[in-house]
Amino acid sequence: MxxxxxxxxxxxxxxxxxxxxxxxxxxxxxPPGRLLASNCFQCHGTNGKGPGFDKLAGKSARKLFKEMKDYQAGKEGDGIMARHAMGYSDAQLRELCQWLSQQRR
Amino acid sequence: MQAGSSKARVLVVGGGMAGASVAKYLRLWGDSVDVTLVEREATYTSNIMSSLVLTGQRKLPSLTYRYDTLQRRYGVRLIVDNVVEIDPVAISIKLASGKRLAADRIILAPGIDFDPVPGLGESSRMPHAWQAGPQTTLLAQQLAALPAGGVVAITVPKMPYRCPPGPYERACLIADWLKERKPRAKLILIDANPDIAVEKENFRRAFNELYGGIIEYRNGVDIISVDPAQMTLATSSGLVRADVVNVIPQQRAAALVANTGLATDKRARFAPVDVLSYASSVAPKLHVIGDSCATTQPMAGQMANQQAKICADALARIFAGQEPDSAPVTNSACYSTITRSEAGWMTAVFQYDSASRVMKPAAASAAASQGWTRKNFEEMNTWFDALMADTFA
The missing domain is CATH 1.20.5 (Single alpha-helices involved in coiled-coils or other helix-helix interfaces)
Structure with a gap:
């Protein structure tokens, strides 16, 4: 027993x-981050692979996150992307950057 | 799910920005869903950029999109037919051809319909050109035939309507064109809203500084009736006569939505939904996305595309026995033409607020450009091509 x-x-x-x-x-x-990252697709292409503005697929998550923080801080001017970046929390940015970094270029 | 079938079946009604996007993403995000898209036209003509057809800068064929890629690459089944009836209990639709189709879920993305304009009848003399196609061509022809020193009138419907900056950017574009092509012509912009509805600083500045002698902006004016034979508009502030009249009527969800009993918002115009899945508040297996649904978000193509992704993700989870994402995010972004070569922009990110169960703009993200530039105009083209590829390719 x-x-x-x-x-x-x-x-x-x-x-x-x-x-x-x-x-x-x-x-x-x-997958975590995919639905959040799909907010990028309208301007950066499905899965961040273009056509459109800079391709995001396969970039390092750290680099993408830093770029978004720079946009938020106004280091990249006051364009549409700066304002767009201001709409996300750090946790959301980390999650979507992580997902984008895992996509094949 | 149907017995004997391992795939959930989804019917998508309407192949515009919302419908095409949801069909694509349902298939891209999982092979366990069988998707049939029912659309009454064989091709889609983009409303976005279509005011540039009025100034001769774009041709309609350059705004035309096909469903080939959705079918070939993503395995979406396309039926070109008219949906005449939706059964919210049996979850089925009836087509004009008489055929009936059943599904596990139906996604309605049929866009908008217009309120009848008293006095207009079937006349083609006062086109809305707010659904790109023959009406756009018609208005372009009427503008080309405008006599020197002629008058153009454009009416702006009360919010909410499709593409909030649209009527104002159209007025700017046409005024810029009149400046060069039709000396001494005037444009009367008759707005049913108390003030310029969006991007106020830019449009006000443009009306005053760029088009001071051309655009006459009249706010808080309702259209009571029109007389296409006399080319007059009876308004709440008197009679207006013009040589070209672009009446953009009041808008509501497409009739199919109301006929199915889903247009139950306060004014019985649009369909309330749960913004976690876009399920109708009154028929939970029917989902409504795009310009037919009543949310706190703007009615526009970019938003329709993102609502479609939320709906597609939610359905994939629901079919797997899971709950929809509890914290969805959407975004609105668009460029507005201020001249024929310069544009401004506006944007906002919307976050789900669990207390009120609505999408709320993240304060810092909701903004418009300060002024307008050529660079923005070029970026508008990049944005447009990217958005259309994300939707149709």
Missing amino acids: MSSRVALALLIAAAALAASQAAIAQTAIS
């Missing part, structure tokens, strides 16, 4: 597995 401790451990493991499988399923259906 299984000890209650072992049963509990198995139960926890099973629950953790189910949770991680759910997370994987969710990620597969809608």
